[in-house]
Amino acid sequence: MNPVSTPTAAVAPMAPAATPQSSLPLADIHLPEPVSFWPLAPGWWLLAGLILLAAIAIGWWFYHHQPKERQPRFNDKLFRQQLQQQLDSAWQTLQQQPDQPQHYLVQLQTVLKLFARQFAPARLSHFGNDWSQWLQACKPGQFSDSSLQLLSEGLYLPPHLLNNEELAQLHQQAVGWLQQADVTTPAPAQEKP
DSSP states (O other): OOSSOOTTSOOOOOOOOOOSSTTSOOOOOOOOOOOOSOSOOHHHHHHHHHHHHHHHHHHHHHHHHSOOOOOOOOOHHHHHHHHHHHHHHHHHHHHHOTTOHHHHHHHHHHHHHHHHHHHOGGGGGOOHHHHHHHHHHHSTTSSOHHHHHHHHHGGGSOGGGSOHHHHHHHHHHHHHHHHHOOTTSOOOOOOOO
16 A cells, blocks of 8 residues: 555644643633723712802802892881872862762771771771771870761761761861871770670
8 A cells, every 4th residue: 555645535634733822821811891980080070060060150140130029118108198198189079079978988988998908907807996996096085086986987877967077077187197196006905795
């Protein structure tokens, strides 16, 4: 047999020759883990702090530089003058139309109730003797007994029974009361029978 191999014969693969690199103790390649967004780097913390500080500064600026809707201060003297003008207008109407004294008494009660609404809202529901007591408590001695009776009962009397002099006296007392009434004085406590 011929030691020469024939080209038709299968060729066996040769084992690789040992190289000096394969003899080194190398481990498999491991990739680092992906970069996480948390915790943030110090630069991001600084940026977040600056944004927060800017938002606070802008909010403060808008709060202090916006025009404020302010209610005008209440002017006690002006209010009393306006009520007195209403009362004087009602008196002038009574002088022009003397056959309608109830109209003046209604206007007078309206002016007094407007005063009470502004300074003593709890007194709005008072009428009759309670209303008269409150009027006297605000300015003692301002109204005479006949004026208080006319104020509380005059609306229910026929017009011919209302005396013009008594109405004039009531008007003068009411004007004085409007100018000088002190609503800080509490009304006297009522005793129940």
